[in-house]
Amino acid sequence: xxxxxxxxxxxxxxxxxxxxxxxxxxxxxxxxxxxxxxxxxxxxxxxxxxxxxxxxxxxxxxxxxxxxxxxxxxxxxxxxxxxxxxxxxxxxxxxxxxxxxxxxxxxxxxxxxxxxxxxxxxxxxxxxxxxxxxxxxxxxxxxxxxxxxxxxxxxxxxxxxxxxxxxxxxxxxxxxxxxxxxxxxxxxxxxxxxxxxxxxxxxxxxxxxxxxxxxxxxxxxxxxxxxxxxxxxxxxxxxxxxxxxx
Numbered sequence: 001x002x003x004x005x006x007x008x009x010x011x012x013x014x015x016x017x018x019x020x021x022x023x024x025x026x027x028x029x030x031x032x033x034x035x036x037x038x039x040x041x042x043x044x045x046x047x048x049x050x051x052x053x054x055x056x057x058x059x060x061x062x063x064x065x066x067x068x069x070x071x072x073x074x075x076x077x078x079x080x081x082x083x084x085x086x087x088x089x090x091x092x093x094x095x096x097x098x099x100x101x102x103x104x105x106x107x108x109x110x111x112x113x114x115x116x117x118x119x120x121x122x123x124x125x126x127x128x129x130x131x132x133x134x135x136x137x138x139x140x141x142x143x144x145x146x147x148x149x150x151x152x153x154x155x156x157x158x159x160x161x162x163x164x165x166x167x168x169x170x171x172x173x174x175x176x177x178x179x180x181x182x183x184x185x186x187x188x189x190x191x192x193x194x195x196x197x198x199x200x201x202x203x204x205x206x207x208x209x210x211x212x213x214x215x216x217x218x219x220x221x222x223x224x225x226x227x228x229x230x231x232x233x234x235x236x237x238x239x240x241x242x243x244x245x246x
Contacts, residue, residue: 003046003237007033008053014241015151019234020045022065023183023211025158029151030120034058036147036158040071045237048072054079056105056115060129060160061144062090069097076103085113085124085147089140108141123150127171129162132188148175154242157204159183161211164194169201179232179242180204183211184218192221199229206242207231 001009003018003026010016010028018026023037036058040048048071057075059067067090076082076099086094088106095101107113113124128134129144136142146159157177162168180199183189189211190198199207207229209218215233222231232240 048075054082
């Protein structure tokens, strides 16, 4: 069974996440299926042309690992009803990759996008990401975004590529993040220690690492230094029903 078939057959009663590797995730809530930063070039998990069910595709910024032409073009062709959500400053770049403006919905920090389907809806809020600095222009806004995806009573935060900056936690706290998807590769992304600290600062119920090589540093830190913080470590292609948040 292919991964898209597994997603189709997954229960609509629970919010479920799948990890595609790197920063890529699939989110299913009721009948809505979102792909976030999918990078499927050379992937053994699935081919983009196998994906016929995407409701929306979210890209956090224009770098190739997050906005991959070889993934997005066939995915959007196979899912003709889906639109690409992206920072407004990245629209011209996406168009240069062969994606029509009619398939795009642009956003920026402080804006909200709502997606409705068969009586259900998902709200997507945006916050700036520092990669490695906060960048902003009056015309383009913030080129690097994180997305807060509100599904019913649960909020998923996908940081894209990001390092800590002074008011990041303050920006996130009002959204009551339940699951924080954070890059832990260090350098131009969080270190494991910084990701764990942000999860604590925003009182996230679950921390999910992404965009990393070996999982050993993450496991060592969490098990020995953050025993009270719940976390989920995915294998590529694995699905996870998000537990009910108490």
